[in-house]
Amino acid sequence: GWVEKLDRALDKGYSGLRLSGNTFWLEKDDWDDFVNYEVEINDVIGNYPMMALCTYSLNKCSANEIIDVIINHQFAIIRREGNWDLIENLESKKTKDTLLWNQQRDKLLADVFRKLLTNDDPQTIIDSICLETMNFLDCDLFLNYLVDNEKGCLHLNAYSGIPKEETQRIEWLDFGRGICGCAALQSRRVVAENIFENQDPRTGLVKSYGVQAYACHPLLIEGQSIGTLSFGTKSRIKFAPEELALMKVV
Numbered sequence: 001g002w003v004e005k006l007d008r009a010l011d012k013g014y015s016g017l018r019l020s021g022n023t024f025w026l027e028k029d030d031w032d033d034f035v036n037y038e039v040e041i042n043d044v045i046g047n048y049p050m051m052a053l054c055t056y057s058l059n060k061c062s063a064n065e066i067i068d069v070i071i072n073h074q075f076a077i078i079r080r081e082g083n084w085d086l087i088e089n090l091e092s093k094k095t096k097d098t099l100l101w102n103q104q105r106d107k108l109l110a111d112v113f114r115k116l117l118t119n120d121d122p123q124t125i126i127d128s129i130c131l132e133t134m135n136f137l138d139c140d141l142f143l144n145y146l147v148d149n150e151k152g153c154l155h156l157n158a159y160s161g162i163p164k165e166e167t168q169r170i171e172w173l174d175f176g177r178g179i180c181g182c183a184a185l186q187s188r189r190v191v192a193e194n195i196f197e198n199q200d201p202r203t204g205l206v207k208s209y210g211v212q213a214y215a216c217h218p219l220l221i222e223g224q225s226i227g228t229l230s231f232g233t234k235s236r237i238k239f240a241p242e243e244l245a246l247m248k249v250v
Helices: 002-011 027-044 063-073 090-118 122-136 162-169 180-184 199-209 240-249
Strands: 019-021 050-055 073-081 083-088 141-148 153-159 190-192 213-223 224-232
Touching: 002 019, 002 027, 027 050, 027 063, 063 073, 063 162, 083 090, 090 122, 090 240, 122 141, 122 153, 122 224, 122 240, 141 180, 153 162, 153 180, 162 213, 180 199, 180 213, 180 224, 213 240
Parallel strands: 019 050
Antiparallel strands: 073 083, 141 153, 141 224, 190 213, 213 224
């Protein structure tokens, strides 16, 4: 019925439909059926240029029924003691946040690919790409090591988030030493989480920087390690799977 009204509105040149439904007529015996109807109508409205306002009387709703209302709507605006409170559906907010994150990730990757194709200065590319990725992931540092075949170890090529004087101490890194050395030696990703609570001896260096979660990816050519790229955060104890996947792509 709502779609038919929308179609008539669109035929008349309108851009969409705004509607309001009053539920004062609802009786207790009708509630379950009405909740099922609202689940269906919510799915429909999301696919059309519609905005709906559904009004309820708090005096006729139990606590469980109020919860039903909040779950089945993007927002709920509730008047309490003369004031209006806005409550956002957590599932809806999570979906919206995920979509926004994915859009921003895609934009970042497009920029990464563009720079790889148009810039002939590898060092500038690395510095820029790593810094953009670090900021997007809300991380506090990144380290990029490259293999020095003559010396048989790793050399610090790019970094951010540590004092410049500290780089002298970590400029050279042996294979198998620390998280980066192990990632390069084993040619596989190493992820350390909740670093302050675990006893992994490989985390000693990043722990001294206040890092709580650290992920290091090997840079590979035909399975051969040519270096590593790692990111660390001081504000949370682990990375989400989608964050680790983005690091791998970069």
